[in-house]
Amino acid sequence: MALCLEARQLGCERDDRWLFEGLDIDVKGGDIWRVDGPNGSGKTTLLKILAGQLADYSGTLRWQGNPLHRARAHFAANLLYLGHAPGVSAGLTPLENLAWYQALHGERGSEAQREAALSTMGLEGLEDVPAGRLSAGQQRRVALARLSLTPRALWILDEPFTAIDHAGVAALETQIAAHAQAGGAVVMTTHHTLNIAHPLCHIALG
Incomplete structure (x- = not known):
């Protein structure tokens, strides 16, 4: 089966306020998804939910047609998640x-x-x-x-361009496009104006 992460009616509530609700998303091989929205709109929260890092949400997630909680090992083996912090030991x-x-x-x-x-x-x-x-x-x-x-089929990246220089930005854009062209998928947040020769899908929050 082709790579697919499916979200249906996805929502998340914080402090009696819905960050987002009713999201339907199909992440397939060859996709590059950009999550847009103002600060506080839930972009990082959405990425953590899609990466299986947060369980506090409404709606359903399926991986390769199976409920995510039943396919967690296979999902983890195909996922590379990079959060907002670099996660590097000093x-x-x-x-x-x-x-x-x-x-x-x-x-x-x-x-x-x-x-x-x-x-x-x-x-x-x-x-x-x-x-x-x-x-x-x-x-x-x-x-x-x-x-x-x-090598991982699905990349979920939170602000991957933060603090890197122009050469690093160009190299990363090339790498992201090549990954999608090879059949992988990318979901990311970024404030950077992307220069990628590949169609983009968008999720707008807030």
């Missing part, structure tokens, strides 16, 4: 951060693969520098190196 080097991430997910990989992933994000020469000494943009790129290190 005391570890970029190479060690990637090795830790792979070990956490039961994956094996070589140092050469991790070096290549960091090189893709323009981090040559910084592989062994403690991440706490890197700039915010460099730390973000360490996290983004996971995109090429660990």
